[in-house]
Each structure stands twice: as C-alpha cells, then as structure tokens.
Amino acid sequence: MPSPAIRTDGLTRDFASIRAVDGLTLEVAEGTVFGFLGPNGSGKTTTIRLLLGLLAPTSGDIEVLGHDIRTGAPAIRAASGALMEHSGLYERLSAWENLEFFARVWRIPKGEREARIKELLESIGLWDRRGELVGTWSRGMKQKLAVLRTLLHRPRLVFLDEPTAGLDPIAAAALREDLLRLVAEEGLTVFLTTHNLAEAERLCSQVGVVRRGRLIAHGHPDEIRVAAAGNRLEIAGRGFTPSLLDGLRSRQDVAGAVVVNGRLCVELATGGTTPPVVAFVVGAGADIEEVRRAADSLEDAFLNIVGEAERDAG
Amino acid sequence: MLADAWIVMLKEWREVLFRGMGMRGSIGFFGLVVLVFGVAIPARSGSLWVTVPWSALTAAWLPLMLVMAVVADSFAGERERHTLETLLASRLSDGAILLGKVAAAVVFAWGMLLLVAAMSLVTVNVVVPRAQPWLHPLLWRWEEAFGVIVLGLLVTVLCATIGVMVSLKSETVRQANLRLSMGLILFFPAIMLLFVGVYSVMPADVQIVVLDSVQTWRPGPVLFVITLVLTAIDGLLIWLSSRLFVRNRLILD
Numbered sequence: 001m002p003s004p005a006i007r008t009d010g011l012t013r014d015f016a017s018i019r020a021v022d023g024l025t026l027e028v029a030e031g032t033v034f035g036f037l038g039p040n041g042s043g044k045t046t047t048i049r050l051l052l053g054l055l056a057p058t059s060g061d062i063e064v065l066g067h068d069i070r071t072g073a074p075a076i077r078a079a080s081g082a083l084m085e086h087s088g089l090y091e092r093l094s095a096w097e098n099l100e101f102f103a104r105v106w107r108i109p110k111g112e113r114e115a116r117i118k119e120l121l122e123s124i125g126l127w128d129r130r131g132e133l134v135g136t137w138s139r140g141m142k143q144k145l146a147v148l149r150t151l152l153h154r155p156r157l158v159f160l161d162e163p164t165a166g167l168d169p170i171a172a173a174a175l176r177e178d179l180l181r182l183v184a185e186e187g188l189t190v191f192l193t194t195h196n197l198a199e200a201e202r203l204c205s206q207v208g209v210v211r212r213g214r215l216i217a218h219g220h221p222d223e224i225r226v227a228a229a230g231n232r233l234e235i236a237g238r239g240f241t242p243s244l245l246d247g248l249r250s251r252q253d254v255a256g257a258v259v260v261n262g263r264l265c266v267e268l269a270t271g272g273t274t275p276p277v278v279a280f281v282v283g284a285g286a287d288i289e290e291v292r293r294a295a296d297s298l299e300d301a302f303l304n305i306v307g308e309a310e311r312d313a314g
Numbered sequence: 315m316l317a318d319a320w321i322v323m324l325k326e327w328r329e330v331l332f333r334g335m336g337m338r339g340s341i342g343f344f345g346l347v348v349l350v351f352g353v354a355i356p357a358r359s360g361s362l363w364v365t366v367p368w369s370a371l372t373a374a375w376l377p378l379m380l381v382m383a384v385v386a387d388s389f390a391g392e393r394e395r396h397t398l399e400t401l402l403a404s405r406l407s408d409g410a411i412l413l414g415k416v417a418a419a420v421v422f423a424w425g426m427l428l429l430v431a432a433m434s435l436v437t438v439n440v441v442v443p444r445a446q447p448w449l450h451p452l453l454w455r456w457e458e459a460f461g462v463i464v465l466g467l468l469v470t471v472l473c474a475t476i477g478v479m480v481s482l483k484s485e486t487v488r489q490a491n492l493r494l495s496m497g498l499i500l501f502f503p504a505i506m507l508l509f510v511g512v513y514s515v516m517p518a519d520v521q522i523v524v525l526d527s528v529q530t531w532r533p534g535p536v537l538f539v540i541t542l543v544l545t546a547i548d549g550l551l552i553w554l555s556s557r558l559f560v561r562n563r564l565i566l567d
C-alpha cells in the first residue's frame with residue numbers, strides 16, 4: 001500500500017464567523033484522480049489553499065507527498081503544480097513568456113525548457129500563437145494554457161480548481177484524456193474540483209462530496225451513486241398497470257410508487273428490501289427487464305446527497 | 315534564492331516597465347528622464363554642476379521618483395490582476411519573491427541614476443569651454459561621487475522597500491499609488507526631522523565637527539553620519555518587510 005499523496009485529519013479553517021472547512025478527514029492515493037465536489041461556497045477552493053500552505057489551518061493536520069504542512073510547505077509546493085481559482089497568467093506577457101517565466105521558476109534547464117514549452121503549446125494547437133499577449137486570448141484558450149502551466153515541470157501532484165470551466169466540450173474531453181494519460185504514464189496524482197459531474201464520473205477514481213466544509217460522501221463514483229440512491233428502486237419493463245401501482249402503494253414496505261417515462265419508480269419504506277417488491281411486481285403480471293437501485297448518474301447522486309444533508313441540517 | 319529573485323526581477327521589468335506603458339511609452343519616458351536630468355539641467359548649471367558641492371545630491375530624489383513609478387505595481391498589481399496566488403503557489407521562496415520585487419525597483423532606479431550621473435558629467439565637459447579639457451576633466455570630488463553612488467543606492471533601497479511594503483498591503487495599484495503619494499508629502503519633512511533629531515542627540519563635540527564640516531563645505535563627516543543612519547534604516551526596513559510578507563496570510567489581505 002503506497003503512502004497517500006494527500007492526507008488530512010480533522011482539517012478545519014474558520015473565517016471570522018464562517019467555518020469554510022469543517023473537520024475534513026481525507027486520503028487521496030498516489031497516482032489517482034480525486035474529484036472534490038460540492039455546491040458553491042462549500043470550501044473546495046479553501047481546501048486547496050490549505051493543502052498548498054497558502055492558508056493556515058485553524059486546526060487539524062495536513063500531509064502532502066509525505067511532508068507535514070507546518071514544516072514542509074515549500075517542499076510540497078516544489079513538487080506540485082496548481083491551477084487556482086484564477087488562471088494566474090500574466091496578461092501583458094505572451095503565452096511563450098508566461099510559460100518561460102514559470103519554466104525558469106521551476107528551474108527547467110534552458111534547452112529542455114524550450115522543447116517542453118513547444119511540446120505543450122503544440123499539444124493544444126496554440127504554438128503558432130505563442131507570441132500573442134495572453135490578455136488578447138479567449139477564456140478557454142487561457143484556461144488551456146493555465147492547465148499546461150501546471151504540468152510544465154512534470155510535478156508529482158497537481159491541484160486543479162475547476163480546470164474545464166470555460167472549455168468547449170471537445171477541449172474539455174481532450175484535457176480529460178491528457179490528464180488520464182499522464183496519470184497512467186507518469187503516476188501523476190490529480191486533485192480537482194469541478195461542478196461537472198459527468199466529468200468527475202469519467203475522470204475520477206475517487207470523489208468526495210463536501211457541503212459547508214463537511215465531507216458528506218466519499219468513495220468511487222459508483223459507490224456514491226449507490227449510496228445516494230437511498231430507498232429508490234427503478235424498474236424497467238412493461239405492464240405497469242394502475243392496479244399494479246395501487247397494489248404497490250398499499251404495501252407496508254413501499255412508501256410510494258409512480259411511473260416516470262415508462263419506468264416504475266418505487267420508494268421503499270424504511271426497512272423495505274428489493275426482492276419482495278420485485279416478486280410482487282412479477283406476480284402482478286408485469287415483465288421486468290432491469291431493476292436498479294442506484295441514482296442514474298453522479299449528478300442525481302450529488303443532488304440527493306446534498307439535498308439530504310440540507311434537510312438533516314434543517 | 316538570488317537566482318530566483320533574478321527571475322522575478324526580469325519578469326517584473328518585462329511586465330511592468332515595458333508592457334505597462336507600452337514599449338514606445340517606456341523608451342520615450344526613459345529617454346526623457348536622461349535628457350532632462352543628464353543633459354538639460356547639467357548644461358544649464360555648467361561648471362557649477364561639479365564645483366558647487368552638494369549639487370549632485372539633488373539627484374537623490376530622482377531615484378525616489380523612479381521607484382514611485384514602478385513600485386506600486388509590485389504586489390498590488392499581482393493581486394489586482396489575479397496572478398498573486400499562482401505566484402505564491404509556485405516553488406519560489408518568500409525571500410526570492412520579496413527580493414525580486416524590491417530589486418526590480420532598486421536596480422532600475424539606481425541604474426537610471428548612474429546613467430544620468432555619467433551623462434551629466436559628459437554634458438558638463440562638453441558644454442563648458444576651457445583649455446585642454448582632456449587633461450583636466452570636470453569631475454566630482456569623491457564626496458559628491460560617493461553621494462551619488464552610495465547614498466543614491468541607500469535612498470533607492472529605502473524608497474523601494476517602503477513602496478513594496480505599501481503595495482503588499484494594498485488592494486489595488488490605485489490604492490498603493492494613493493498611499494505612496496500621500497506618504498511622499500510627509501517624506502521630506504520626516505527625513506529632515508530625522509536628521510535634526512539625530513543631530514540633537516549627538517555629543518556636543520561631535521555636533522561641532524558636523525556643523526563645521528557643513529559650514530566649510532567639507533561634507534566627509536556628514537556623509538559618514540548620513541550613510542550610517544541610512545544603512546541602519548534600510549536594514550530595519552528590509553527586516554520589517556520580510557516580517558510583513560507572511561505567505562499564508564497574503565491572499566486574505
């Protein structure tokens with residue numbers, strides 16, 4: 001078991017009266033893509049800042065790449081790349097000058113520097129426009145450049161705060177592919193935040209869902225989907241007659257039943273299980289093609305989880 | 315750290331000095347400064363430029379102005395244009411970032427001062443008619459040369475460090491500029507009061523030496539005192555700025 005790239009324990013950060021990060025305990029394995037999901041203002045950006053030592057925790061421990069944040073923040077930054085909330089590009093410098101500055105900052109030797117910048121700019125088809133001031137570029141072009149900048153020095157770990165925001169679907173897909181390739185080839189670890197759940201599902205082997213600074217779900221996207229499904233049963237098939245629905249609704253172990261888009265959706269009562277319900281539906285003469293006990297997508301799961309947490313919090 | 319500071323300094327020049335005003339604007343501006351201070355004024359003064367002691371010291375405020383022109387941008391500019399956080403997330407050390415920012419202002423302003431000073435001597439030697447100018451060039455005595463080179467550097471460091479600190483604590487470049495111009499109004503009276511203060515706490519016999527050297531235009535001892543005081547202040551300010559630069563608070567300010 002390799003040591004985790006990121007480990008936090010009871011990580012908490014307060015701003016005046018707001019608790020932006022609240023007792024976050026998290027592990028991100030080396031060589032994986034970790035997706036950090038959560039509604040606006042849930043503490044994702046703050047967490048990245050804490051992990052890079054750009055904010056001091058109010059309490060709790062952080063270990064990144066084997067370094068304790070209190071003593072090893074410079075070493076952590078030296079081995080990481082980061083795309084923060086803003087692209088962080090110098091708009092009055094050209095794309096080339098931007099990458100060159102950061103390549104120097106990361107001490108990439110001159111010959112290698114030029115080859116690396118060329119390779120990266122060519123990969124996004126912007127090599128020909130390297131001399132233009134970044135300020136004149138479109139938002140998506142800047143975003144691509146900013147992502148490349150984080151990879152320039154071949155870091156072991158990259159933090160990406162909403163990396164595909166502003167990218168067109170093709171560019172976003174290309175970026176995802178690049179990241180997955182780097183993870184496979186170079187053992188890169190990626191910690192990313194996103195609001196695009198389809199993206200998290202495709203890219204991440206682990207996701208964490210935060211709300212108001214608290215981790216409310218954590219695991220593989222599939223696990224989260226299953227967990228978030230709660231008591232919902234989805235049955236595809238034919239023959240869902242009104243009398244079948246009435247029969248279901250009158251059962252003790254069913255809280256509700258409706259047909260949506262030809263699918264039978266059954267809300268189990270507390271303690272209710274799948275097999276008796278399925279047996280009942282079959283017994284009532286319906287043909288079943290598929291039974292699922294999971295949210296359709298991570299997006300549904302996300303909405304369920306966050307909604308539940310919202311209700312629990314009152 | 316020095317190598318890293320150098321990288322930051324070069325970035326700063328490229329971004330603020332050249333792109334800030336546009337390439338043509340900056341070259342025009344620098345050219346104008348050299349023309350006014352290196353040619354026009356010394357040409358008007360003629361041989362007085364080198365014979366009247368202290369006259370060279372009027373150049374002390376040139377670096378002050380030049381520093382003011384660039385230093386407000388140092389941190390407030392990065393903050394305003396949302397590049398500060400990425401810079402802070404890089405592998406650059408606190409010292410390298412801070413030193414790079416201060417050095418960008420100091421090397422620029424002091425370099426311009428030296429250029430202007432050298433230019434002014436050339437001008438004076440060209441415009442003042444006399445026999446055998448090659449054998450007897452009009453030059454400053456060591457005191458004035460020392461004033462321009464060493465005190466010029468100390469004043470530049472002083473202004474740049476204060477400017478960088480103000481910029482560090484400012485939200486926007488505009489705010490930094492406003493604060494700096496207000497500070498400038500108080501700067502000269504403060505310096506005067508400082509030297510009067512230092513003078514007043516000197517032992518009586520030292521006071522006599524200082525007063526004597528001023529009255530007889532032998533500035534050696536005075537220069538010594540000024541150098542000492544300025545060096546101490548510079549050291550203090552550099553220390554203070556390093557205390558003010560707290561990486562994990564900068565994005566809050």
Ligand SMILES: Nc1ncnc2c1ncn2[C@@H]1O[C@H](COP(=O)(O)OP(=O)(O)OP(=O)(O)O)[C@@H](O)[C@H]1O
Nearest residue numbers: 015018020038039040041042043044045046047566
């Ligand atoms: N410097 C700060 N001072 C005061 N409050 C802050 C500061 N930074 C963040 N916060 C607060 O902390 C909370 C979390 O903010 P954060 O930026 O981490 O959210 P986020 O999850 O990144 O949101 P988004 O998805 O909108 O980017 C918010 O309530 C925010 O107002």
Ligand SMILES: [Mg+2]
Nearest residue numbers: 044045085161
């Ligand atoms: Mg955010």
